[in-house]
Structures are given as C-alpha cells and as structure tokens.
Amino acid sequence: MPVSIANRLQTTVYRSPKRLTLILIVFLVLVVGSQSTVVNSQSPTPTTPLEKARDDYTFQTSKHQEARDKYLAAKTNHMAFNTATSKNEAFLKTREYLVQTHNVFITYLLLIDERSNKYDWGKGPFKKDDAHKKIQDEVKSLENLRTEAENLKTLEETVTYAQKLKGHVESATLPIAYTMLSQTDLAQLFEAQFDFTDNANKIETYAKEKIAPKDNQLFLNWQSEVQSSKEEIKSKTEAKQTFFNSLNLNSRIDMGQAKFDFNTDKERAMFTPTINLLKEILTFI
C-alpha cells in the first residue's frame, strides 16, 4: 500500500511540476508572512505610560526639528528675495515652527509628570497632587497659547508672538519643570530611606530571635553598621532637602542657558551598599 502511495506521489510530481512549484511558493509566502507577524509582535512598542510619554516627546522633538529647518530655509529665502511670495512662505513656516514649539514643551511636561508617578511621594515632604496640578495647569496654558499661535495672521505677528512665548517659557514652563524634576528626585531619596529603615527593622527583629548565640557578636556588629547607615542616609537626605528649599525655583530660567543643576548622585550612591548589608545577616540564620 505505501508503495502505491509513493508511486502516486511520484506520478503527481512528474505530471504537474508547475502545481508543485505553486504550492511551494504559497507555503513560502505563508512562512514569511508568519515570520513578519512574529517579528512585529516582538518589536518594541511602548507598554507603559512612561514609555508612551517618552515616545510622544521624542516624536514631537523630531517634528520640531523639521519645522525649524523649514522655518530657517524660508527665512533665508525671504531675506534674499523679499517678495510677497517669500514673505508668505516665511510666515507660514514660522507659524508652524512656533506651533510645534508648544507641542515640544507640552509633551516634555507630560513626560516628567508621568515619571513622577513611578515613585511614592508619601514618604517625603512634598505632595504629589500639588506638583501634578501645577504641571497640568501649565500644560493648559501652553495649549491656550498654541491656539493663539495657530491664529497668527502676519509675519510681524510671529516675531512678536515668539518673544511672548519665550518670556512665558522662561518664567513659567522651565521653573515648573525644574521644580517637578527636583521634587521627584527628592521623593526617590525619601522613599528609599524609608524602605531601607523599614527593611532593616524587620530583619533586625527576625534575626534577633533566630541568631545563634555564637553569632551574637556578629549580629551586634551588623546592627551597629545598619545604625550608622541609617544616620548617614537621614543626615544627607535632610541636607539635600534643605538645599532644595533654599533654591529659588520660581526664578526665571534663561532658555539659552537652561540647565537643571539639582543633583542627588552622592545621596543615591549611599544606598547601593545597603542591599548587601541587609542580606548579610540572613546568611547566618
């Protein structure tokens, strides 16, 4: 029986090679199509709100760069030829550039706002809702200004409006962003400080019951080291908060020299050795 099936298959193969070729081509297309589906399913699409906010900001930044290039080209053209057509083109491109500038700052604010959601502000001195509200209010202000930009009618108006927007960004947008970012960094420190203290207390309570008498000295040394770390972290975190409070974050920030100097690198570095410190005593139980 199998021989007859093989013979039939062979006969079919030789009688209709074109059909066989067609079948193979269709199969290959299906395989390639499934491959592309698998690849697309593995492609990096934003999954978290923070990633989506980052993608939005990146997208608007690239659009802004395109709009800027067009604005500069139209400006150069108009400066060279100074015709009604070149003026109109310069007006349109300048307006588009100004509108896109709003989008960049709006998505930037939304990005740093989303970033703040990663951390528990409850362990620090700031209230997230207050900071969040300031960001949302500023986003609305920028959206209102964007509407105003979209309704500009002449090239001269774009020049005036650009100065107005610059003033707003320097006096409101950038200070609000700087404040939010700094407070988020501090919130991270306070949250980490709380978690370290909380974990240390739990492990200390557990270890006190379980530690063998011969390891008691070791446990005491560990306790001492944990206490030192707690004090150091508390001291430096509070110092950083004091420094933050001394900053006049409502002051104007020049766009040309905009730089957020608030730095918590040293304070963050304190926490890295605490991971192994907390685990250490558990190895002796």
Add this chain to the structure above:
Amino acid sequence: MNDNSSNLMEGGILAEENLSDQPPKKAGNQELKPTRKFVPKLDITTIKNRLSRLKKPRLITVSATFIVLVVSFALLAAFGSKKPQEVTLEPDILLTSPKPTPAVSAQVQQIYQDLARYEEKINGFSDSIKNYPPPKVDLEVKF
C-alpha cells in the same frame, strides 16, 4: 525456370548475404572504416532524459524542502511566543547556611520579597533629573 537457374539465384542471394556482414569496399577493394557521429559528453538532451528517469532524488529534495520549512516555522513560532523577561517580586533565593534548614517560613519569604523590591528601587536610581534636560528651542525669531 529450371533447377540450375534457381540454384544459381540462391547462390547469388547467399553470396550477397555474406557480403553484407563485411565492411563496404571501395572500388580499389580497400575497406572503409565506419564513420561515427560525434556525441558530446554533456548532451543536454541526454541529461534531461536521465533526470527524468531519476525519480527518488527529486522526491527526496521536495520532501526535504517541505520538512525544513515546517521546522523553521515551528521554531519561529516557538521563539515568538517567548515572553519578555519580567521582573519577579518573589525571587527563589536559596539560604546558604552551614546547617540544613527547614522549609522557609512565611516571615522570611516576606522579608526576601521586600528586599527584592527595595533592590529594584535602588537599581532604578539611574533615573534622575539628569535624564530629563529641558528642550533646546530657539525663539529668537527675527526678519
């Protein structure tokens, strides 16, 4: 016809038959060598005919191609269904103590879970204000 003439005819016929086995002769009784056609070794027609007679290799080729495609598809589907690595909050940490320990208690498990979450936060400290510089925008618009 009488018998003598028929015998002569038969003899003539027999003589002719005998002569046909021998190579043809020229007029000067010299033997002519048989001329041969030049048959090239790589004759396309011959190859085609031979290939058409070969059944098994072609069937094997088709079957092998089919199997390779199916296996490739299965492997791709298997790799595609792999989930991205997820951060686990319940690590399977082994206690390394000098003496054998009983089953890990719920209290210890909770401690290790909290430690894992704490470690994750500390490792996330690379996310700071430095990663969010303000947009560089030029609003000095002049014509």
